[in-house]
Amino acid sequence: xxxxxxxxxxxxxATGQRVTLRCxxxxxxxxxxxxxxxxxxxxxxxIQYYNGEERAKGNIxxxxxxxxxxxxxxxLNLSSLELxxxxxxxxxxxxxxxxxxxxxxxxxxxxxx
Amino acid sequence: xxxxxxxxxxxxxxxxxxxxxxxxxxxxxxxxFLWYKKYPAEGPTFLISISSIKDKNEDGRFTVFLNKSAKxxxxxxxxxxxxxxxxxxxxxxxxxxxxxxxKGTTLSVSS
Numbered sequence: 001x002x003x004x005x006x007x008x009x010x011x012x013x014a015t016g017q018r019v020t021l022r023c024x025x026x027x028x029x030x031x032x033x034x035x036x037x038x039x040x041x042x043x044x045x046x047i048q049y050y051n052g053e054e055r056a057k058g059n060i061x062x063x064x065x066x067x068x069x070x071x072x073x074x075x076l077n078l079s080s081l082e083l084x085x086x087x088x089x090x091x092x093x094x095x096x097x098x099x100x101x102x103x104x105x106x107x108x109x110x111x112x113x
Numbered sequence: 114x115x116x117x118x119x120x121x122x123x124x125x126x127x128x129x130x131x132x133x134x135x136x137x138x139x140x141x142x143x144x145x146f147l148w149y150k151k152y153p154a155e156g157p158t159f160l161i162s163i164s165s166i167k168d169k170n171e172d173g174r175f176t177v178f179l180n181k182s183a184k185x186x187x188x189x190x191x192x193x194x195x196x197x198x199x200x201x202x203x204x205x206x207x208x209x210x211x212x213x214x215x216k217g218t219t220l221s222v223s224s
Contacts, residue, residue, distance in 0.1 A: 002156060033211060042117075042202065043157070045211035056210055090156050092212075100145045100206050104156035 003027065004105035006091050012111045018079040021108045025072055025093030031055070032074040033102055034066055037088040049074055050097040081112045116140045117205050119215035128224045132190040136203030136215055139184065143205040147212065148177060148188045151200045160201075161188070193222045 003026035013019055025032050034046040045058035049068035060066075063081075068074045078085060088109050092102035118137045126132045134148075144165040149157035163170040163177045163186070170177050176189045190197055200219050204212040 002158065004156070006156075035214075040216070042214040042216040043204075043212070045213070048211055058211055092156075098208065098210075101147065101159055101162060102212060103159060104149075106154070106156045 002103040002105065004091060004093050004103055006105035006108050008108060010109050012113065013081060014113055015081055015083060017081050021076040021089050023074045023091030023105060026103055029093035029095050030072065031094045031097050032068055033092040034076050035090040037090065043090065055097055083112050086110055086112045117203055117213050117215040119203055119218050121218050123219045125221045126193045128195055128222055129192045132193045132220055134188040134201050134218050136186050137184060138205050142207045144208060145206040146179060146186050147204045149202045149204060151202060157202055195222050195224050198222045
């Protein structure tokens with residue numbers, strides 16, 4: 001158990017809808033990262049938050065947004081969902097903004113029908 | 114363009130033998146490299162890492178080798194065990210930014 005929790009575990013929704021994925025980092029970790037793993041793809045970095053502030057952005061679509069709250073949990077919001085958004089979404093945390101070792105949660109499997 | 118490449122999608126090894134997983138990268142600014150292991154329905158689990166100032170790091174049965182001139186790293190597992198069967202991801206990081214992952218190699222260890 002990495003200490004990173006993600007909810008829900010599975011999510012099935014229709015195209016055009018909006019969903020929110022939640023992540024709680026390991027105790028003491030200030031940095032949260034979001035990754036997407038699509039079929040046949042490696043993990044693609046989406047966005048990083050450190051202590052409530054956005055620190056780095058990767059290949060995140062404009063339809064997607066995230067935030068980190070004062071209690072350090074993070075939410076990833078996906079809107080106007082398309083079939084191609086079906087994927088595993090992982091959250092990871094690390095102790096500092098520049099920490100190299102990230103610890104991953106179990107992921108949320110999103111299916112868009 | 115992929116900055117981190119794992120060119121072998123799969124590898125099959127017998128129990129007790131050595132498993133060698135390979136990874137190539139293109140960005141010479143990467144300064145830290147990591148290997149993660151992933152079982153189905155679980156998140157990736159950190160396995161071992163190496164700084165760009167080293168050429169070898171060992172942790173029990175796992176050793177990572179880094180050849181900076183060739184921009185190549187490898188993970189050696191000795192001896193391989195059936196429980197090692199998983200997908201192994203190579204990842205690289207530049208100055209504490211996000212991890213760039215390869216697409217993974219599925220290791221199957223048969224008894």
